[in-house]
Amino acid sequence: MPIKVLVAKPGLDGHDRGAKIVARSLRDAGMEVVYTGLHQTPEMIVAAAIQEDVDVIGISILSGAHMTVFPKLMRLLEEGGASDIVVIGGGVVQAADIPKLKAIGVREIFDADATTQDLIDGVERIVREHGRAAARTKLLQANAAP
């Protein structure tokens, strides 16, 4: 089964060049990609992720509102029983904010210097290590343990 990714653009900002390049790059690498389009609220993104049954949500954000968007998104995923969906991000995110985002469960932030290959490798690695299959395996192992 190919990795399924939701590429999402939260907020009012319309800078979608990066999101579209990411979507196309991941699709060309054999993943199944759904792009939300612009002006999404965190609620809309989480609903789409659950409905589309994706492995990964990729948030593209350039407006500076990442410290409000990501915490809300993570909370909604938790409430929706979908915290096994991996969340990653990219865009303009100040270096100082990256550890704070990782602390609430965002797996990776890709900056403008990341190449297409960095991104593909990163998504594959993160899904292998933290994706739903990995989560289930861990759960099974935990249950099988005496």
Added chain:
Amino acid sequence: MNTQVDVAANESLVEAKREWEQLTLLPFAQKRPERREQFRTLGGIALERLYTPADLAEHDYLRDAGFPGQFPYARGPYPTMYRAQPWTMRQIAGFGTAVDTNARFRFLIAQGQTGISTDFDMPTLMGYDSDDERSEGEVGREGVAVDTVDDMLDLYAGIDLEQISVSMTINPTAWILLAMYLVTAEERGFDPAKLAGTIQNDIIKEYISQKEWIFPPRPAMRIVRDTIAYSARSLPRYNPVNVSGYHTREAGSTAIQEVAFTLAAGFAYVEEVLALGIPVDEFAPRLSFFFVSQIDFLEEVAKFRAARRIWARYMHERFGAGKAESMRLRFHCQTAGVSCTAREPLNNIARTAIEALAAVLGGAQSLHTNGYDEALSIPSEAAMKIALRTQQIIAEETGVGNTIDALAGSYAVESLTDEIERGCVAYFQEIEKRGGVVRAIEDNYFQMELADAAFDLHLRKERREREVVGVTKYRDDSQNPHVELHHVDEAASERQLARLAATKARRDPAAVAATLAELVRVAKSDENLMPATIEAVRARVTAGEIVNALRPVFGAYVEKPVF
């Protein structure tokens, strides 16, 4: 050139070039090969090793270049150009509340800036009031917040609106902001006939690239039409639309697409207003344009020259324009935000200077130069001062404006000018075949063309066909100089909410309801929207209230996302 003598001269030139390639170039290049098999411009045009008069064999000076201020305006829209006065130096500003941005305007004017340009925050751009739920976290952040005409009064307080031209970067809500501007001018006692300024108001490129929209394309076109028709009658010095290629190029298009999509939008607006029965020469003189100046110097100079020539030809030949003012393309220019890097930000001063020089050699009427902090935040005062000084150095020290269109006649520049024109004409034919601009938007044609071009450019960068100094090449990881950035004032949002609440408390609710009801009635008819909008704004109706009242009439645009 088509006389027999010319043909013979051309043949011998082609022969001589072949000989040079065999005898001189080939043996030399075997020892020292060229860096690349093919060189392409940033916009993807194959660049020849050497251009000669043979490349201009079809070029007819009087037909294709002519004189400045004369058809086809390739050499410039005016006969004196910068020998009379330099371009308008117009640095954009906008953050926080109207009071905050007004202080920046006054600083820039004190530094010698000659025009004003206003950036609004995302809620204002998208038609949400500051107290709307969707505005949370975005009020005053990327531009200034304007909810009512009271904000507009403070925004331009102390500035003589009959003396300085004021540009507003505003699109789906442009007609509301224009109404606020007119009420502001009226309440301060200025004569509308003397107001010089511009609203961007180019809704077509919103669907293509900038992505600020409210209503679907067809009602949105009607709004643009109404502003043009209103201005043609009442605002003789005002530019009601600034047809923009900047955002399309910044979103990854080629130079040819930038010009082609922009001029095609211009033609679409012309057709829309013509359908009202207004003669072309009564409104076309006030149409203005906006292009980027990117880093590929020669391609950019050629692009500006080509844009002027194509516009003149189409306005004359297709739309029967007779007045010079209807045919001569005037444009504002901004250096390329995407060419600026977050690493080693001071390098952006050099990039911006080169881009600004291309704009000037391309004949721009007005120019914004980006701050060195462009890739990091909205500009600081210090960054804007150096950016303005860069323009002043070009104007006062280099002398490039003292002769008109200095690069005309360059074999390379003229060849590129021709090539860009050919590329645009091919696009116009394709758009027509697809049923016109609005239809092509609805079918995602422009959006896919742009996505393809942006992806191609991305791959070229990854292959390192395009290097970025300090990032992909000559990268120095040992240090990254620190620059002071614009400070986001977190309290500005609270101040704006208080301002909005104060205006709402002062106004007459009956006048609000009555003017809104009248606006809805007009929107349902085919009457011009401007007078009713002006009345609503005068009654202190907010931009968000106007948009909310009209959404049920016009509908809401929902994109079909493609990548």
